[in-house]
Amino acid sequence: MGIEIPVFWGCRAITGDLAFELSIRSVAEELGVKLSDLRGQACCGEPVRSLSLPASCYLALRPLALAKEGGHDLLFTPCPKGFYMMTWSLELISKSRELREKVSKALGAEGLGISNLAKPIDLMCLLIELVGPEELSDASGEGLGLRAAVHPGCYFLRSVRGAHVRLWELRTVFKAIGVEAPYYPGMLDCCGGSLELTRPDAALTLAGSKLKAALDAGLECLIVLCPSCFHMLDGRQEEALAAVGAKGRMPVLYLPQAIGLAIGLSTEKLGLQFNRSPIEDIAGRP
């Protein structure tokens, strides 16, 4: 296929979430997408929003300017928070001349220009528009045969593309890899990740509620897209379930891990050795 694209990983992957990075790298390679790492990767600005909106916009748009400076029209941003920040910031600067000027001046400090920005694309865009659902389906063979609870996550679901488009994208990818993801009460709820910084107890309760909802629905595992959600639902699962007094454990996978299993990649290549939740039964699929 010969697609080449720079990638902006985001803080969680760079600082140690190797399951996210490994699974995306492996799936991309298998599907014929060559990733190159953007130079000068840094924070996407999401946590800075509460401190300064102009500073967060600058951090969100800087990778797009760096990608364009490197000769690329597209920047692959697999982290939903990073993708949200980029698209939201683009919208903000289109509506505020003052903000645009502030960000433009900041970008100018590195010789970058606000008129020269790459277009951000996320995992769904990569899979559906660049790779194609048919190719994904062909690579998946018979598929996973899994009934899963999907946690779309707030930043994926409520991006500028709109929730209805996002859910259609998810269904398209799930159909291609043989995953049935029925609605369950609480599917569209927040995992609490953003509250971890400001109200940590409430954050754990929200994560626990989400896990309990998925357990009560009797589904086989929970599939997430966002590293922040994965941290709350997989990494902190025991604490979260204890916070709501729920029993049981729920296997949690990143979407690229589920895709990787469907297309026959090894558990090591997908970083499943780093998942904290009980994924043993799922890892044996298909």
Place this chain on the structure above:
Amino acid sequence: MASSLTDLMTMAKPEEGLKAKLTALVAVKPDACLQCARCTSGCTAFRLLELKPHEIVGSARLGFLEELVSSTAIWDCALCLKCAERCPQGISAAELILALRNEAVGRGLEVPEKLGAILMSIMERGLAFEPRKAITRDGRAVDRADLGLPSLDVGLSEGALTALMELLGGA
């Protein structure tokens, strides 16, 4: 019209200047709010922390913002964006809350400790968190090199750092 109002609880008068400042980047202004409370009925933080975004938007619409800036309630928002999704007028209470947080930070009011730590980390290494080794299910600590992952070019240049600090102002 709003300037003739008085908050009888605090005797405060509407702050039109502050309202204009805080809503400058808000896509749909709070003046469009119908007070239908759909935002609050779906609010993640209302369930646990009794945050009422329609009251925040309603206060902003009338220009009563001083009390909100120093309120701890603005730090209860989960930034889940459900409010914007549910609002029939397209108002994002979350965006308004972010502007209120920015104002609180600019005034040097107390902000959650972890946000300060993240800012320090970004200044130090360009990333929100400190890099750490990943721990496997059987307890082994491994890093990128152990897995054959390429090293990444990470961080903010001196120019980027200076620009960021300028934008952060008093934050």
